[in-house]
Amino acid sequence: MLIKICGITSSEIAETAVQAGADFLGFVFAKSKREISADQARKIIAALPEHVKSVGVFVNKDVQEIEKIARITGLDLIQLHGEESAETVSSLTLPVIKSLPGTEEGIKKAAQYDAASYLLMDSPPLPHAHGGNGISFNWSMLKDYTFSNQLILAGGLTPENVAEAIQLVNPSGVDVSSGVETDGKKDPDKIKAFIQAAKRTIERNR
Numbered sequence: 001m002l003i004k005i006c007g008i009t010s011s012e013i014a015e016t017a018v019q020a021g022a023d024f025l026g027f028v029f030a031k032s033k034r035e036i037s038a039d040q041a042r043k044i045i046a047a048l049p050e051h052v053k054s055v056g057v058f059v060n061k062d063v064q065e066i067e068k069i070a071r072i073t074g075l076d077l078i079q080l081h082g083e084e085s086a087e088t089v090s091s092l093t094l095p096v097i098k099s100l101p102g103t104e105e106g107i108k109k110a111a112q113y114d115a116a117s118y119l120l121m122d123s124p125p126l127p128h129a130h131g132g133n134g135i136s137f138n139w140s141m142l143k144d145y146t147f148s149n150q151l152i153l154a155g156g157l158t159p160e161n162v163a164e165a166i167q168l169v170n171p172s173g174v175d176v177s178s179g180v181e182t183d184g185k186k187d188p189d190k191i192k193a194f195i196q197a198a199k200r201t202i203e204r205n206r
């Protein structure tokens, strides 16, 4: 199971997450307090070890713009966190993580996104923010579904609740942003605690 830490804005926090055992690091190229420039992201990504993959997070951006940022920064995967179509997913040249709201309607839409390597279930967007809101949804609604894509669970995960979420949903991955922050900034101790809690649960479930 993979662990993604999202909203990386510094080399120090990237290094902390890598040392703690993160598999994916997320870089937000969308309106957010965690937004990062392509130039800053490029420098951080260039220093990542081969086994840690960089994910660019986009919200309703043009394919050309996404591809341009991916080229400049050296991204490994693209996360589409808005209302992007199945055609947009298919036209991207990198593997895609497509987010959908964790609602009955969101689950129904999943079938359209066969071309995505991963589906990411998050709480529904707020009017002013598509993601990174620290809000959970009813995870148990995912228990009875099997998706053709690998499932990443997100939305309000924390070091305290990630074990319960993994037990309940058994996803292919978990993704966190707000839950590893203190006063709006990434907190190294919370990142370590989150990754430890997730890994401990995975080990126990083996």
Ligand SMILES: O=C(O)c1ccccc1N[C@@H]1O[C@H](COP(=O)(O)O)[C@@H](O)[C@H]1O
Binding pocket: 006, 007, 026, 028, 030, 031, 032, 033, 034, 035, 057, 059, 081, 120, 122, 129, 130, 131, 132, 133, 134, 135, 154, 155, 156, 157, 175, 176, 177, 178, 179
């Ligand atoms: O992290 C952000 O700022 C962000 C901005 C725009 C779209 C997505 C964003 N992050 C993703 O949101 C979910 C949930 O985050 P949280 O843990 O509830 O804060 C997660 O998939 C992030 O990758």
